[in-house]
Amino acid sequence: MFDSYLIREDSLENFVCPESGKVLGFKFAVRIADYRGCILSLHNGYYITVDGVEYPRELQRFQVNGKAPRDFEEIKKCVWEHWNYDDEAYVYVEKEGGLEPGVHHIGLMQSVLAQYGYAPHDEEWIKNPPVPGKGAGAGKTQFVCYYDLELQK
């Protein structure tokens, strides 16, 4: 679902530390791979590759609802906040120096642990949340989607 449209094509940018002006990483704008929004706490991060290099959840932060970017440990606590279906969010990825100018090949799969009721894996996913990229929480887009995006600015 929305396979070709989960990342906005003109949204890939490096981001800088406002104080030092140093480039800390890159960011891009995403939409949810589902037909409904989600309770924010269910967002378990992304599987992300750029030009074949994987950037795990620990390097990711998520910016939504007009708030500063939050890491996924923080997001996990947002049990009463909603990521609305209509809204774009930004994924920030830590990478010293950011990305080089030019086109980058980006792979993306979300892990949002939204469900339609109880499932055999429930207790396991509480104890050991699944690592994004294997399909858990991929919503209605059960594989990694790839995008060739030009770095803006």
Place this chain on the structure above:
Amino acid sequence: MGIKRGVSLYSYQQAQFFKQLDWKAQVKEVREGLGTDGIEIIDQATIRDYPFPSEEFCYDWRSYLARYNMKAVTMDVYLDVLQFRDHVMSYTEGAERLKNDLHLAKKLGFANVRCLSGVPVEVIEMALPTAEELGVRIGKEIHAPNPIRLHEGQQPRVNMFGKAMDGSLVEEILSLADRTGSKFVGLVPDFGIFQHSPSDVAIDYVKRHVKKPEAVDFIRENCTNYTTAEIVKLLEEKYPEHGIDPMNIERMMLHESSAVAEDLREIVPYIVSMHGKFYHMTEIPGQPGHYHDASIDYETPIRILNEEGFTGYIDSEYEGQRDQQDRGKEYLPDGVEEVRRHHEMLQRLFDATPNKADL
């Protein structure tokens, strides 16, 4: 009287995603494009800031529906049991979510809420007093691969977690309704239970994403001759590295519906509203301007609903868009046109036979 036409705004999910139609434009399309009044929503797609929409949103919703003389039929609600992340939601906590959804539905003027097939009946029973108090009915969805009831000698299908779909979903709801005497619990059958083959858009999608598209044709040609296990083996032999995952093999194997239309007769009094699931409306050969979804039987169930005097809503639920969003924008389908065609079909079939309620 007769059966009524409605639309789940789910049908317009793609136009909403691309900011072509917001909820107001969607409601207006149902009134002006389809000439009807039934509205169903996905709570977490339409209600901004669910589960705490602003007073402004709620008033605006009721006011806008009033302006176009619309009827808020059913609100579809969910059960995300991992919401709290530090423990699995208990049944009592699940019931609290459902009760809150019932309050929200009431506030937005909905007559019913739709619970998913996977919601335990215990959760529904715990929320039933709230439904009674508010006058909002709870309808549990009968979604494929559920049957309405299991027939003698029939092997139950299994869901994605290996659970047998043995007809207990319907039995449990009928028994709860009969035991409590409550009119506030019932069923929401989805026409997906009358789907007998994969849609052409699903077949094309799978073909675009596997290494051996001809293996998909092989499945379609042989789906009635072999079991899924046999097909898996044959595929390995004939098309090594075909690249079709088990879920899609299952999808491509579909050759009979999960429910029998005749079984609708016994549940008509319990139907809260229905989901008119469809994937692709195409012109019926030799009948210009008349459309059908070639993968789902609508004709038989609607005839039976008319014979039984069903006068509730069938709400269109267009789902074919998701199999056409893997390419450029020029390949995206037009959800508005698909729903218009679906309503041509619905009204034509409603009118094809007399409704018992009118006799």
